[in-house]
């Protein structure tokens with residue numbers, strides 16, 4: 001698959017890292033772009049990212065990337081984590097950075113755009129921006145981990161979100177816990 005991963009300055013580097021881990025196979029072509037604030041959050045939360053060999057990194061300040069144009073064919077774009085600032089700018093269609101232009105392109109081309117916001121609580125402005133991007137065709141997949149698989153590590157907890165992102169892209173990790181398919185007597 002050809003996938004664009006964009007990270008913004010919201011908390012949640014662990015979700016981005018787990019996505020990179022899951023998409024590290026040679027069958028995938030990954031393009032990564034980090035906003036300036038994403039770099040700061042990565043530094044705060046993880047130090048640095050582990051980048052797999054199939055990743056190409058792009059500057060958020062340059063439109064010199066294939067996915068800045070609708071003519072290049074991609075399967076999905078994931079903004080993870082997605083700040084409320086970027087959510088609002090996507091909703092407004094500002095397109096002034098590579099991340100924002102790419103999101104705009106995916107929406108106009110009716111391609112899969114998955115936004116993973118992390119903020120709480122939400123203002124009315126956040127909620128209205130969320131509604132706007134959903135109406136425009138984006139999939140809004142908030143970073144809301146679940147606990148019924150009884151995760152024991154931060155990675156296992158993060159994976160409860162990452163599995164849902166991958167499901168949306170059409171990649172179904174064999175280790176993803178699914179209700180009543182694997183696990184104990186509770187059907188977990």
Ligand SMILES: Cc1cc2nc3c(=O)[nH]c(=O)nc-3n(C[C@H](O)[C@H](O)[C@H](O)COP(=O)(O)O)c2cc1C
Pocket residue numbers: 007008009010011035036037038040041044082083084085086118119
């Ligand atoms: C350590 C740190 C954590 C942050 N966490 C969040 C967050 O969880 N959600 C959010 O919407 N903004 C968060 N912010 C604020 C955004 O980084 C800020 O609004 C920024 O302008 C977003 O720009 P970007 O979307 O271009 O990365 C955080 C900032 C820092 C420095």
